[in-house]
Amino acid sequence: MNRLLWICVLILLGFTASYETRDVEAQPEGKQGRDLYRIHCLECHGAEGRGDGPRAALLAPRPGNLVSAATSTKTDEELLEILANGVPRTAMHGWSDQLSEEQRRNVLAYVRTLVHFHDLSSPPSPGP
Numbered sequence: 001m002n003r004l005l006w007i008c009v010l011i012l013l014g015f016t017a018s019y020e021t022r023d024v025e026a027q028p029e030g031k032q033g034r035d036l037y038r039i040h041c042l043e044c045h046g047a048e049g050r051g052d053g054p055r056a057a058l059l060a061p062r063p064g065n066l067v068s069a070a071t072s073t074k075t076d077e078e079l080l081e082i083l084a085n086g087v088p089r090t091a092m093h094g095w096s097d098q099l100s101e102e103q104r105r106n107v108l109a110y111v112r113t114l115v116h117f118h119d120l121s122s123p124p125s126p127g128p
């Protein structure tokens with residue numbers, strides 16, 4: 001078969017994998033936060049929140065890495081303030097006219113779920 005076609009199929013599979021379902025599905029507000037993130041934030045901040053969305057390379061300053069220590073150690077109040085009012089002199093405008101306060105909270109809750117802590121050196125837990 002045409003090699004180019006195979007490459008396209010593999011790229012598509014890669015994209016599908018990066019959209020894997022997370023446990024946020026369990027709660028409706030978690031799902032809403034995820035959907036809002038994908039619609040409004042992914043293009044700049046990337047599917048995993050690393051600041052590598054499709055538009056990121058065209059922006060100066062680049063969008064923040066939302067799973068970085070610098071962002072994830074900020075309090076909910078600080079991040080909600082940024083979500084409402086934006087970051088001056090960047091492409092990050094405020095969202096208060098497009099998203100309700102509840103929607104901003106849900107999208108922030110989703111951003112929080114993107115931060116995972118892995119301790120690769122810890123041994124696997126013993127089986128039952």
Ligand code: HEC
Nearest residue numbers: 040041044061062063064070071079082087090091092107
């Ligand atoms: C047009 C591109 C763009 C879009 C869309 C966008 N952002 Fe941003 N965002 C940025 C840029 C640029 C910054 C500023 C760089 C920085 O603060 O690291 C930023 C900063 C932030 C910060 C502050 C990070 C920090 O540590 O101060 C948060 C939180 C954030 N964005 C969340 C979001 C969320 C949630 C959405 C969707 C509702 C969103 N952004 C949509 C470009 C974007």
